[in-house]
Amino acid sequence: MKKRGQTQQFDKASFKASVKKHLVTTYAQNIETASDKHWYLAVGKALAEISTGNLLETEKRIANAQTRSVNYFSLEFLIGRLTGNNLISLGLYEQISEAVTELGFQLTDLLEQERDPALGNGGLGRLAACFMDSLAAQEFPSVGYGLHYQYGLFQQSFLNGHQIEFPDAWREAEGYPWEVQRPELNQFVGLYGDVSSYTDDEGQQHRRWNPAVTLQGIAWDLPIIGYQNQSVFPLRLWECRAPVPFNLAKFNDGDYVGAQQTQIAAGNVTKILYPNDNHDQGKVLRLTQQYFHCACSIADIICRHLKNGHEINSLSKFEAIQLNDTHPTIAIPELMRVLLDDHQLSWDDAWAIVSKIFAYTNHTLLPEALETWSEALIGELLPRHLEIIFEINHRLMVQVEAKWPGNNEIKRKLSIIAEGQSRMVRMANLCVASTYAVNGVAALHSELVKRDLFPEFDELFPGRLQNVTNGITPRRWLKYCNPQLSALISEKIGTEWPAHLEQLEAIAQFATNTQFQQRFAEIKKQNKQRFADWVAENLDIELDTNAIFDVQIKRLHEYKRQHLNLLHILSLYHRLLNDPTFDMHPRVFIFAAKAAPGYALAKDIIYAINKVADKVNNDPRLNGKLKVVFVPDYRVSLAEIIIPAADVSEQISTAGKEASGTGNMKLALNGALTIGTMDGANVEIREEVGDDNIFIFGLLVDDVEKLKSEGYNPHTYYEQDSLLKASIDLLDNNEFDATDCAAFSNIRHNLLEGGDPYLVLADFADYVNAHNCIDAEYRDQTQWVKKTILNTALVGKFSSDRSIRDYVNNIWHLTALPK
Ligand code: 26M
Incomplete structure (x- = not known):
C-alpha cells in the first residue's frame, strides 16, 4: 500500500504546467496578457486538482473503515478565502510561492485576488467553518452540508455615513476555482401537493406524499483540507435548479416562455443568503431553503449508506447529524418521512433510528431569534411533514402527561405547537424532543439553556442538555x-x-x-x-x-x-x-x-x-x-x-x-x-x-434580571451621572450632524424613553x-x-480542535480514520 505522507508530494514543473494549462484552456486567457485575477484562478484550479484527488481517496478510506460519520447541517458556512489557508494545510505554501515567483508573480498579490465566499452572516456560520477545519485536521469522518447561494452576505459600503448594500456575487463570472460539481450526487426535492393513503399487498396502511412541484438539487463540493494530513472532506453545497425537462406539456403547447416559469421560481431558492442574524422573519422562501437543504442532504446520506452496503436499519450506527441551530430542523420530519413512507418502516423502528441520529446546538436565548413557523405554512408547503410533526408532538404530550399528570401548563410550555391566534410550530421544541443531545455553546449559556429556556425538558430528559464551549481554528x-x-x-x-x-x-x-x-x-x-x-x-x-x-x-x-x-x-x-x-x-x-x-x-x-x-x-x-x-x-x-x-x-x-x-x-x-x-x-x-x-x-446575569424585575429606569442613571448625561446630550445637539439628526435622536430616544432594553446606561459608569x-x-x-x-x-x-473532541467524545462517538 502507498504510504500517506504528512504533506503533499509536489513537482514544481508539472504544477507550473498545470497553471498555464488552466489559464489557457479553463479561462481562455493568453499567457502574455492574463491579469493577476486570472493567474489566481488558474493557480486555484491547479491546486484543486490535488485536493479533488485527495477528496476521492478519503471517501474510499471512510467507506472501508466502516465507521461512523458526522454530517454537519448548517444553512451557513462562512469559510473565508480558501487558497492561502489550503496552501498551509497542504504544506505547500513555500513551494507554490516559489513556483508562482518563477511564473513572474507574487503569491501574496494573487491571494489578494480571491473574493471571500461569504456564505454566512456571522458567528454561527464562521463556527461551522472552524468546525469543518478541525474535523479534517483530526481526520474525523465528516461531511458539511449547506447551500450554494448565488449571492452571499451583501457587500456593505457607506454613503454619507449610511450603510448601503450591494449583492455579493462571490463566484464572479468565472466560477470559484475550488468547487467541483458532483452530478452523480444530484437529488430531486418535492414541495406542496397533498397526502394520500394506500394499503400494500400485505394489507398494511401507508401514507404517501404527492408533491405538486419538483426541484433539482445540484451538488457542489468544496474541499476541506486536513492540516498536513492529506485527508480531504467535502463541504457539500446544494444549488437549486428546475429539473429538465421543465414543463413539457406547456412546452409542447408552444408556450416556451411559460414552460420556463418553474425554472425561474426554482432559481430563486438558493439565490440569496438571508442577511438576518439573531432574528427570525418567517418568510416562505426561507422555509423552502431550509427544506431544500435538508431533503437533498438526507437523501445523500441515505444513498451513501446504502451504497456502502449497509441496511437502512443500521443508519444511526453509521451516521450522526448535527443541527447548527434550528435552521435545519425540518430534517427531522424529513428523515421520518423517508423511513416511514419510502422504506416502509414502522413508526417505532423509524423513531428508534431518528432519535439516535440527530443532535442540536442552540446558539441563542433571544426570544426574537427562536424560530417558529406557522402551522398553515408548513401544512401547505410540506403537508406530510406536518402530519409527522403532529404525531411527534402527540407522543411527547403522552410523556409529559405521564411525568406531570394533569399539568396543562407544562404541556402548553413544552408542546411543539404553540396555541394562539394562528398556531405555530416551535422548532426548538421539536429539536429537544427529537434529538439525543442538545448543547449550548459556552458554559454560562448552556446553564441558562437549562435554567431559563428548557428547565422542564431538562427534567423530562435528564442528561440530554449539555455544553460544548465554542472554539476557533x-x-x-x-x-x-x-x-x-x-x-x-x-x-x-x-x-x-x-x-x-x-x-x-x-x-x-x-x-x-x-x-x-x-x-x-x-x-x-x-x-x-x-x-x-x-x-x-x-x-x-x-x-x-x-x-x-x-x-x-x-x-x-x-x-x-x-x-x-x-x-x-x-x-x-x-x-x-x-x-x-x-x-x-x-x-x-x-x-x-x-x-x-x-x-x-x-x-x-x-x-x-x-x-x-x-x-x-x-x-x-x-x-x-x-x-x-x-x-x-x-x-x-x-x-x-x-x-x-x-x-x-x-x-x-x-x-x-x-x-x-x-x-x-x-x-x-x-x-x-x-x-x-x-x-x-x-x-x-x-x-x-x-x-x-x-x-x-x-452587571452579572442575575443582576440584570434583578434590575429588570425591580423596574429599571434609565433616567435615574442619566440624572445622577454627569459624564453620562454629557455624553448622551451630545447625541442631541447637532454636534456631529447638522443634516440628519434623526439617527442620533433615535438612539437617545431608545436609551431614555425606549427603556434602554439592553441596560447600556446601567453599565456605563463601570x-x-x-x-x-x-x-x-x-x-x-x-x-x-x-x-x-x-x-x-x-x-x-x-481551539476548535478541542470543541470537536468534546463533540466526538460526548455526542457523536466517532473514531478518527486510521493513518
Ligand atoms: C434566522 C432567520 C432567518 C434568516 C436567518 C436567521 C439567522 C441566521 C444566523 C439567525 C441567526 C443566525 O446566527 C446567529 C449567530 O450567529 N449566533 C451566534 O453564534 C455564535 C456561534 O455559536 C456565538 O458565538 C454567538 O454568541 C451567537 O450570537
Missing part, C-alpha cells in the same frame, strides 16, 4: 493571519502547536523575559502598521501605531452594544474638550459591522459612529488623541488583518445575551486584552487568563472605569506586554 486565526507571531512561537516551542494549541502554555514562561517581550511587542507594532497602511490606502485616514488600537468587530446588534462603545467615545470627546486636567493615551477606536438591512436602529448606530468619526478625526482641538474608524464591509479577510493589530478587544454584550462569542477568542489568541462583561465565553476566557489579564466590568484602567495600564508597557503574552499563552482551550 488556530490555523486560520493564528498561523495564517499572524505569520510573524507564529514564527516567534515556533522558534520557542516548536512547530506542533497549530495542531495542539494547549502547547502555547509553554510561552507563558517567557512573559517576563525582556527580550521576548520586545519581540512580541515589535510584532504587534508591525501588525498595527500593516493595518494602518491598509486604512491609509483604502479609507484615507492616518493612524498612529503608538495609539491603543481598540477593536469592536462583530454584527451590529443592540445586545452587542456598539452604542455603549459610542457613548464612551463621546465621554472622551467631552472630557478632552471640557476638562483641562484630563489626559489620555491616544486611542484609535476601530469598528467593523454589518447591520441587517431591515434593522433600523442598527443602521442608525452605524450612521452615528460614522458621523462622530468624521468629526473627531478632523478636530484639531483633540490633538490627534482620538480617532474613530468604521471599516466598511466587514468580512473574514478583513478580520484577518484587524485581529493581529488589536490591543483591546471589546466584548461588551449585556450579560446573558451573547451565547458565546468567538471573536473574543480570536483577539485574545492574537494578544489583545479583553474588556468585557461576564457573558458567553468571556467567563471562560477570564478563567483561563486570570483576573489580572482581562478587564471585566458590568465601563468607563474599566477603560480608565486600560489607559493607565497601557502606559506601563512592560506590564501590558506581559499581559498580552499571557493572553496568547493561556487561551489554548479555545
Whole structure:
C-alpha cells in the first residue's frame, strides 16, 4: 500500500504546467496578457486538482473503515478565502510561492485576488467553518452540508455615513476555482401537493406524499483540507435548479416562455443568503431553503449508506447529524418521512433510528431569534411533514402527561405547537424532543439553556442538555493571519502547536523575559502598521501605531452594544474638550459591522459612529488623541488583518445575551486584552487568563434580571451621572450632524424613553472605569506586554480542535480514520 505522507508530494514543473494549462484552456486567457485575477484562478484550479484527488481517496478510506460519520447541517458556512489557508494545510505554501515567483508573480498579490465566499452572516456560520477545519485536521469522518447561494452576505459600503448594500456575487463570472460539481450526487426535492393513503399487498396502511412541484438539487463540493494530513472532506453545497425537462406539456403547447416559469421560481431558492442574524422573519422562501437543504442532504446520506452496503436499519450506527441551530430542523420530519413512507418502516423502528441520529446546538436565548413557523405554512408547503410533526408532538404530550399528570401548563410550555391566534410550530421544541443531545455553546449559556429556556425538558430528559464551549481554528486565526507571531512561537516551542494549541502554555514562561517581550511587542507594532497602511490606502485616514488600537468587530446588534462603545467615545470627546486636567493615551477606536438591512436602529448606530468619526478625526482641538474608524464591509479577510493589530478587544454584550462569542477568542489568541462583561465565553476566557489579564466590568446575569424585575429606569442613571448625561446630550445637539439628526435622536430616544432594553446606561459608569484602567495600564508597557503574552499563552482551550473532541467524545462517538 502507498504510504500517506504528512504533506503533499509536489513537482514544481508539472504544477507550473498545470497553471498555464488552466489559464489557457479553463479561462481562455493568453499567457502574455492574463491579469493577476486570472493567474489566481488558474493557480486555484491547479491546486484543486490535488485536493479533488485527495477528496476521492478519503471517501474510499471512510467507506472501508466502516465507521461512523458526522454530517454537519448548517444553512451557513462562512469559510473565508480558501487558497492561502489550503496552501498551509497542504504544506505547500513555500513551494507554490516559489513556483508562482518563477511564473513572474507574487503569491501574496494573487491571494489578494480571491473574493471571500461569504456564505454566512456571522458567528454561527464562521463556527461551522472552524468546525469543518478541525474535523479534517483530526481526520474525523465528516461531511458539511449547506447551500450554494448565488449571492452571499451583501457587500456593505457607506454613503454619507449610511450603510448601503450591494449583492455579493462571490463566484464572479468565472466560477470559484475550488468547487467541483458532483452530478452523480444530484437529488430531486418535492414541495406542496397533498397526502394520500394506500394499503400494500400485505394489507398494511401507508401514507404517501404527492408533491405538486419538483426541484433539482445540484451538488457542489468544496474541499476541506486536513492540516498536513492529506485527508480531504467535502463541504457539500446544494444549488437549486428546475429539473429538465421543465414543463413539457406547456412546452409542447408552444408556450416556451411559460414552460420556463418553474425554472425561474426554482432559481430563486438558493439565490440569496438571508442577511438576518439573531432574528427570525418567517418568510416562505426561507422555509423552502431550509427544506431544500435538508431533503437533498438526507437523501445523500441515505444513498451513501446504502451504497456502502449497509441496511437502512443500521443508519444511526453509521451516521450522526448535527443541527447548527434550528435552521435545519425540518430534517427531522424529513428523515421520518423517508423511513416511514419510502422504506416502509414502522413508526417505532423509524423513531428508534431518528432519535439516535440527530443532535442540536442552540446558539441563542433571544426570544426574537427562536424560530417558529406557522402551522398553515408548513401544512401547505410540506403537508406530510406536518402530519409527522403532529404525531411527534402527540407522543411527547403522552410523556409529559405521564411525568406531570394533569399539568396543562407544562404541556402548553413544552408542546411543539404553540396555541394562539394562528398556531405555530416551535422548532426548538421539536429539536429537544427529537434529538439525543442538545448543547449550548459556552458554559454560562448552556446553564441558562437549562435554567431559563428548557428547565422542564431538562427534567423530562435528564442528561440530554449539555455544553460544548465554542472554539476557533488556530490555523486560520493564528498561523495564517499572524505569520510573524507564529514564527516567534515556533522558534520557542516548536512547530506542533497549530495542531495542539494547549502547547502555547509553554510561552507563558517567557512573559517576563525582556527580550521576548520586545519581540512580541515589535510584532504587534508591525501588525498595527500593516493595518494602518491598509486604512491609509483604502479609507484615507492616518493612524498612529503608538495609539491603543481598540477593536469592536462583530454584527451590529443592540445586545452587542456598539452604542455603549459610542457613548464612551463621546465621554472622551467631552472630557478632552471640557476638562483641562484630563489626559489620555491616544486611542484609535476601530469598528467593523454589518447591520441587517431591515434593522433600523442598527443602521442608525452605524450612521452615528460614522458621523462622530468624521468629526473627531478632523478636530484639531483633540490633538490627534482620538480617532474613530468604521471599516466598511466587514468580512473574514478583513478580520484577518484587524485581529493581529488589536490591543483591546471589546466584548461588551449585556450579560446573558451573547451565547458565546468567538471573536473574543480570536483577539485574545492574537494578544489583545479583553474588556468585557461576564457573558458567553468571556467567563471562560477570564478563567483561563486570570483576573489580572482581562478587564471585566458590568452587571452579572442575575443582576440584570434583578434590575429588570425591580423596574429599571434609565433616567435615574442619566440624572445622577454627569459624564453620562454629557455624553448622551451630545447625541442631541447637532454636534456631529447638522443634516440628519434623526439617527442620533433615535438612539437617545431608545436609551431614555425606549427603556434602554439592553441596560447600556446601567453599565456605563463601570465601563468607563474599566477603560480608565486600560489607559493607565497601557502606559506601563512592560506590564501590558506581559499581559498580552499571557493572553496568547493561556487561551489554548479555545481551539476548535478541542470543541470537536468534546463533540466526538460526548455526542457523536466517532473514531478518527486510521493513518
Ligand atoms: C434566522 C432567520 C432567518 C434568516 C436567518 C436567521 C439567522 C441566521 C444566523 C439567525 C441567526 C443566525 O446566527 C446567529 C449567530 O450567529 N449566533 C451566534 O453564534 C455564535 C456561534 O455559536 C456565538 O458565538 C454567538 O454568541 C451567537 O450570537
